[in-house]
Amino acid sequence: MxxxxxxxxxxxxxxxxxxxxxxxxxxxxxxxxxxxxxxxxxxxxxxxxxxxxxxxxxxxxxxxxxxxxxxxxxxxxxxxxxxxxxxxxxxxxxxxxxxxxxxxxxxxxxxxxxxxxxxxxxxxxxxxxxxxxxxxxxxxxxxxxxxxxxxxxxxxxxxxxxxxKILDATGDYEVADAAKVISRAGAVTGRNRLFNDLNERGWIYRHQGDGKWRVRQTALNTGYMAELPQSHYHPKTGVLVLDPPQPRVTPKGIQRILKDYGVQR
Structure with a gap:
């Protein structure tokens, strides 16, 4: 034994x-x-x-x-x-x-x-x-x-x-939606917990200037993460202002997270 x-x-x-x-x-x-x-x-x-x-x-x-x-x-x-x-x-x-x-x-x-x-x-x-x-x-x-x-x-x-069906999709997901997909598949997580997890994986980081999350280039290269460009018009000048891009998790990234959590797909 x-x-x-x-x-x-x-x-x-x-x-x-x-x-x-x-x-x-x-x-x-x-x-x-x-x-x-x-x-x-x-x-x-x-x-x-x-x-x-x-x-x-x-x-x-x-x-x-x-x-x-x-x-x-x-x-x-x-x-x-x-x-x-x-x-x-x-x-x-x-x-x-x-x-x-x-x-x-x-x-x-x-x-x-x-x-x-x-x-x-x-x-x-x-x-x-x-x-x-x-x-x-x-x-x-x-x-x-x-x-x-x-x-x-x-x-x-x-x-x-x-x-x-969601994991087979071609689009990517905002972190809160990605957390819901991961939870449905059998792992326990939430928006804030997933942000922390992505940070620990080295996929994202906090920008020193504005404190917003940014996606690391390595995560973009591997296809685990994506970015959604964002912008708004200045309320007074009407000038288009570029905002920090929104971090997105791809289906490939979700599958990798589930695998690491021990959830077999």
């Missing part, structure tokens, strides 16, 4: 998933999404967010209380507050179910939270699960997982078709 799969061991009280479990003052438990991220094999928060987004959609489609399962937590530090989620046990289970199945660590988390969630639901709790009991629980959870994913696919498939 690989080291990753050893993350889940019914007889091991020192499981990494148990180690990062936190307890609130009222006695309820939760897991920090930031703490869970490396145990599921995700290198960055941006890569992990799509799995959280799909888990939230799955919970919402099942009629679950999203605010309780995925409590937004913005950690305050010296700079900008860092986004995090306080995940209930079932939320962790859904995140694992919607993670990259190719990652052994994700498979280990699926097994861990499936069994632990089932244990919490069953009373009285068995002292220890035997081999047959463990297999029975795994079969039950696998059946539930398949049913849940089929329901999610049925809901998301029309959105995916719409997103595919």
């Amino acid at each position: 690989s080291a990753d799969l050893n993350l889940f061991n019914q007889d091991d009280d020192e499981s990494p998933f148990d180690a990062i479990r936190r307890i609130r003052p009222d006695g309820t438990e939760f897991w920090s999404a930031r703490d869970l991220m490396p145990l599921l094999g995700y290198p960055t928060w941006q890569h992990f967010l799509p799995a959280i987004g799909r888990a939230r959609s799955s919970a919402e489609n099942q009629g679950q209380d999203i605010a309780t399962l995925f409590t937004v937590d913005r950690e305050k530090g010296g700079g900008r507050p860092r986004e995090d989620f306080q995940l209930a046990r079932f939320a962790c289970y859904l995140v694992a179910m919607n993670g990259d199945p190719r990652k052994p660590a994700v498979a280990a988390a699926q097994a861990y939270f499936a069994i632990r969630t089932r244990e919490a639901e069953v009373a009285p709790k068995p002292a220890a699960l035997t081999g047959p009991e463990l297999l029975a629980h795994a079969v039950i959870e696998a059946q539930a997982m398949i049913a849940a994913k089929d329901a999610v696919i049925a809901v998301l498939e029309p959105k995916a078709i719409v997103a595919d």
Whole structure:
């Protein structure tokens, strides 16, 4: 058995998933999404967010209380507050179910939270699960997982078709519209977050003169970004004034972002 799969061991009280479990003052438990991220094999928060987004959609489609399962937590530090989620046990289970199945660590988390969630639901709790009991629980959870994913696919498939049509278009999109397309395709983002992401990718930058966003030439050359010329007439002189061009994201750029977010198209 690989080291990753050893993350889940019914007889091991020192499981990494148990180690990062936190307890609130009222006695309820939760897991920090930031703490869970490396145990599921995700290198960055941006890569992990799509799995959280799909888990939230799955919970919402099942009629679950999203605010309780995925409590937004913005950690305050010296700079900008860092986004995090306080995940209930079932939320962790859904995140694992919607993670990259190719990652052994994700498979280990699926097994861990499936069994632990089932244990919490069953009373009285068995002292220890035997081999047959463990297999029975795994079969039950696998059946539930398949049913849940089929329901999610049925809901998301029309959105995916719409997103595919948009991505096949020849035009480009204002950043706010591009964020909507990316969200429809399964990644969690918004206008401001996407601007920050484009800046971190080195596709855009802030102009020192007017503070407006500009597209870097490398992003234009690769076809990931485009610019829309803008102008206006001076209200007093009537002279045409050239404004900073509007940054636009191309379909090629959107596909690259989705690929980096782990959303397969």
